Amino acid sequence: xxxxxxxxxxxxLIVEDDNMTxxxxxHRMRLDGYDVxxxxxxxxxxxxxxxxxxxxxxxxxxxxxxxxxxxIRFVRNELKSNMPIIMVTRVGLEETVLAAFELGAxxxxxxxxxxxxxxxxxxxxxxxxxxxxx
Amino acid sequence: xxxYNLEYLEELAAGDNNFLLSMVSDFIHQTPDTLAQIAEAxxxxxxxxxxxxxxxxxxxxxxxxxxxxxxxxxxxxxYAKAKADINLIKNYFEEVQAETFLIIDKxxxxxxx
Numbered sequence: 001x002x003x004x005x006x007x008x009x010x011x012x013l014i015v016e017d018d019n020m021t022x023x024x025x026x027h028r029m030r031l032d033g034y035d036v037x038x039x040x041x042x043x044x045x046x047x048x049x050x051x052x053x054x055x056x057x058x059x060x061x062x063x064x065x066x067x068x069x070x071x072i073r074f075v076r077n078e079l080k081s082n083m084p085i086i087m088v089t090r091v092g093l094e095e096t097v098l099a100a101f102e103l104g105a106x107x108x109x110x111x112x113x114x115x116x117x118x119x120x121x122x123x124x125x126x127x128x129x130x131x132x133x134x
Numbered sequence: 135x136x137x138y139n140l141e142y143l144e145e146l147a148a149g150d151n152n153f154l155l156s157m158v159s160d161f162i163h164q165t166p167d168t169l170a171q172i173a174e175a176x177x178x179x180x181x182x183x184x185x186x187x188x189x190x191x192x193x194x195x196x197x198x199x200x201x202x203x204x205x206x207x208x209x210x211x212x213y214a215k216a217k218a219d220i221n222l223i224k225n226y227f228e229e230v231q232a233e234t235f236l237i238i239d240k241x242x243x244x245x246x247x
């Protein structure tokens with residue numbers, strides 16, 4: 001395969017304020033072959049999203065200052081993007097998860113996450129999104 | 135006797151030993167600072183900050199597979215959410231903090247850190 005017909009690598013943006021969880025998500029996504037970008041809070045993610053496109057957004061919900069809900073609201077209402085959004089959250093935040101779905105999140109996975117489940121959910125979300133576009 | 139269990143971390147690492155060592159090192163070096171922040175939140179009777187700190191810290195303990203500590207930090211998280219008596223929280227946290235340092239010491243010893 002030449003460089004010219006090399007398929008474009010899918011890009012994932014991970015937004016997570018806990019360093020170790022972010023590192024674990026990054027590791028799994030890299031193992032799956034994605035181009036991985038990260039932000040350690042919602043505000044940093046907004047700046048990244050203003051300047052680049054991604055195939056999927058993985059975000060924590062419970063972050064100080066600019067929460068995951070704020071970020072989802074920004075992506076859907078201001079950025080006007082339909083990119084798949086997967087929440088990464090702990091059990092016990094059911095009300096927040098429901099609010100996130102209302103705002104336009106597509107899926108969620110609970111911490112501690114199963115690596116296999118994460119891989120599958122990301123892959124399926126991207127496939128569903130691409131199918132809608134065709 | 136408290137013990138760590140790196141089974142979950144090994145599953146995440148998928149054979150990448152550098153990743154595993156890096157996660158253990160992060161836990162050893164970052165946890166004392168987090169515990170100090172938690173202690174400070176308790177000293178200031180700041181239940182909201184305490185809840186935020188504990189909520190963020192629990193996944194870190196889960197990576198190290200210390201289920202007994204996960205349970206105890208969840209207790210503190212609930213106490214913080216319920217704005218329970220701060221002295222009760224303080225006494226409980228001091229016990230949990232000491233146990234967390236025991237785990238750190240074990241990891242330091244086992245991983246030559």
